[in-house]
Amino acid sequence: MPEATVLANDANDPDAADALAQQVAHLGTLDGLWLNAGYGAVAAVDDIDADFFNKVMHTNVRGPVLLLARLAQYLNDGAAVVLTSSTATYEGSPIASVYAATKAALIAIARNWAAALAPRRVRVNIIVPGAIGTDFTPL
Numbered sequence: 001m002p003e004a005t006v007l008a009n010d011a012n013d014p015d016a017a018d019a020l021a022q023q024v025a026h027l028g029t030l031d032g033l034w035l036n037a038g039y040g041a042v043a044a045v046d047d048i049d050a051d052f053f054n055k056v057m058h059t060n061v062r063g064p065v066l067l068l069a070r071l072a073q074y075l076n077d078g079a080a081v082v083l084t085s086s087t088a089t090y091e092g093s094p095i096a097s098v099y100a101a102t103k104a105a106l107i108a109i110a111r112n113w114a115a116a117l118a119p120r121r122v123r124v125n126i127i128v129p130g131a132i133g134t135d136f137t138p139l
Contacts, residue, residue: 005027007020007023007024009067010063011035011037011058011059011060011062011063011064011067012037012039012055012058012059012063014058014062014066016063016066016067017063017066017067017069017070017071018070020067020070020071021070021071021074024071024074025074028074029074029075029076030071030074030075030076030079031076031078031079031080032079032080032081032082033067033068033071033075033079033080033081033082034081034082034083034084035063035064035067035068035081035082035083035084036082036083036084037059037060037063037064037067037084038059038060038084038086039055039056039059039060039099040099041055041056041098041099042093042095042096042099043095043098044094044095045094045097048097048098052098053098056098056099056102057098057101057102059102060099060102060103060105060106061102061105061106061109064083064106064109065109068081068113072117075117075120075122077120077121077122078120078121078122078123079120079122079123080122080123080124080125081113081117081122081123081124081125082124082125082126082127083106083109083110083124083125083126083127084106084126084127084129085103085104085106085107085126085127085128086099086100086103086128086129087128087129087130087131088100088103089103089104089107089128106126107126107128110124110125110126
């Protein structure tokens, strides 16, 4: 029976990618990688400051980028990479500009990674879940 190993990681921590790569090195190689980092924060345009911007961008964009940069070497040929975006990218919410921008960035990044990893037959897909009732987005 196939086994899976789940490793927790804080995408906001710039050293997390190195730490995760060290754990993966001990396990071997990867058939799949789901980069599901998400820090869902919203703010009105005039309430955005550098700390807010950096926390959302670092978690949602820098984290996945650094993770794949460190883990790409462990992906088997024919592996799959999945990123999670959001419908916020398309909704035009007055308080979600930074969050939506991070999730739009992931869509662009996925396209480019797909081209970069295609010679190894590594598939890169992005999912954009539909409406899900949460504390962040009540239905």
